[in-house]
Amino acid sequence: MSGPQVHEVEHEITVDASAKDVYRLLEEVENWPQIFPPSVHVERVEREGEHERIRIWATANGAAKTWTSRRRLVPADGRIEFRQEVSSPPVAAMGGTWIVEDRGEDRCRVRLLHDYRAVDDDPGALEWIATAVDRNSRAELGALKAETALRGAQVRLAFEDTTRIAGRAEDVYDFINAAHLWGERLPHVARVNLQDDGGLQLLEMDTRAVDGSTHTTTSVRVCLAPDRIYYKQTQLPALMTLHTGQWRFEEDADGVLATSQHTVSINEANIAAVLGPDAGLDDARAMVRGALGTNSLSTLAHAKAHIEGSGT
Incomplete structure (x- = not known):
C-alpha cells in the first residue's frame, strides 16, 4: 500500500x-x-x-x-x-x-x-x-x-501615538480586542463585521472620514493577550499599498501606556486622483499620518473613558 x-x-x-x-x-x-x-x-x-x-x-x-x-x-x-x-x-x-x-x-x-x-x-x-x-x-x-x-524611496513611513490610561493592561486589551462592539463605542466606525477564531481575527470595517465619507477596510488581526494585537490590512484605502500595525499595552505603577503603531506605504499612483493634481508625496504622507493618527487617538480616548469611567 x-x-x-x-x-x-x-x-x-x-x-x-x-x-x-x-x-x-x-x-x-x-x-x-x-x-x-x-x-x-x-x-x-x-x-x-x-x-x-x-x-x-x-x-x-x-x-x-x-x-x-x-x-x-x-x-x-x-x-x-x-x-x-x-x-x-x-x-x-x-x-x-x-x-x-x-x-x-x-x-x-x-x-x-x-x-x-x-x-x-x-x-x-x-x-x-x-x-x-x-x-x-x-x-x-x-x-x-x-x-x-523601492530601496531608498520615501513611500514608507512609520509612526505611533500613545495615551496613558488609569487601569490594567488586560482591560485596555479587552476594549481593542472586542472590535465587534466598535460600531457602538467609536464614532468614526460606521459598520463592523468580526470573525474570531481563537484570537486570529478577520475584521471588516467601514470608517467615517472627517468629510463624512466612509471607506471599507479589511484586516487580519493576531490578538496575543494581554498586551499585544498585531494587524495587517488586506483591503486598503486608495492612498496605501501597505498598512500594518500593532496595539501595545504596557502596564506600570501609574496605569497603562497604550500605543498604536502604524507602518504604511503610500500608493504614489493614486495621489493625484485622491488629493488633486498639485499634490505630492509629502501631502499624501501628511494626509495618511493625520487620518490614521486621529482614528487611533480617538479609539484610545474612548478606551480611556470606558475604562476609567467604569472603575475597572
Whole structure:
C-alpha cells in the first residue's frame, strides 16, 4: 500500500539586487509583514546556530492561518530550509527551501521550492493547497523584487501615538480586542463585521472620514493577550499599498501606556486622483499620518473613558 502522496512545486524570479541583500530579507522574518503580502505577523521563537523556530500568521486563499516552522539557515550556500512543525489544516505537512543564486553584483535568481501533503490526501484539499502555494509564492517573489526596487524611496513611513490610561493592561486589551462592539463605542466606525477564531481575527470595517465619507477596510488581526494585537490590512484605502500595525499595552505603577503603531506605504499612483493634481508625496504622507493618527487617538480616548469611567 502506498503512503501519503507528496507534491512538489518550484517558483522562481530574477531580482535586480545582490544575493546578500535578498538573503537578508529572507532571514529577517520580523520584517516579513512589511514585505510579503500574505504575512500578517511573524515571531522568532528560538534560535541556536543555524537552526531556528518561527511562528507565522498569514493568509492563504483569503483565510487566516497560523503555523510553526523550523528553519535551517545556510548563508554560505544562499539556502534557507524550512519545515512546518505544526501545520494548519487542510495541510498535513509542508516544507521547502529558499535558494538565492548570485548572478552578478546587483542581480540574483531566487528559487522557492515547496513539498506538501494534504490531510487524508483529499482531492479538494490538495487543490486548495496547490492554489494557496502558487498564489503566495508568486506574491512573495514579486514582493522581493518590488522591495529591492523601492530601496531608498520615501513611500514608507512609520509612526505611533500613545495615551496613558488609569487601569490594567488586560482591560485596555479587552476594549481593542472586542472590535465587534466598535460600531457602538467609536464614532468614526460606521459598520463592523468580526470573525474570531481563537484570537486570529478577520475584521471588516467601514470608517467615517472627517468629510463624512466612509471607506471599507479589511484586516487580519493576531490578538496575543494581554498586551499585544498585531494587524495587517488586506483591503486598503486608495492612498496605501501597505498598512500594518500593532496595539501595545504596557502596564506600570501609574496605569497603562497604550500605543498604536502604524507602518504604511503610500500608493504614489493614486495621489493625484485622491488629493488633486498639485499634490505630492509629502501631502499624501501628511494626509495618511493625520487620518490614521486621529482614528487611533480617538479609539484610545474612548478606551480611556470606558475604562476609567467604569472603575475597572
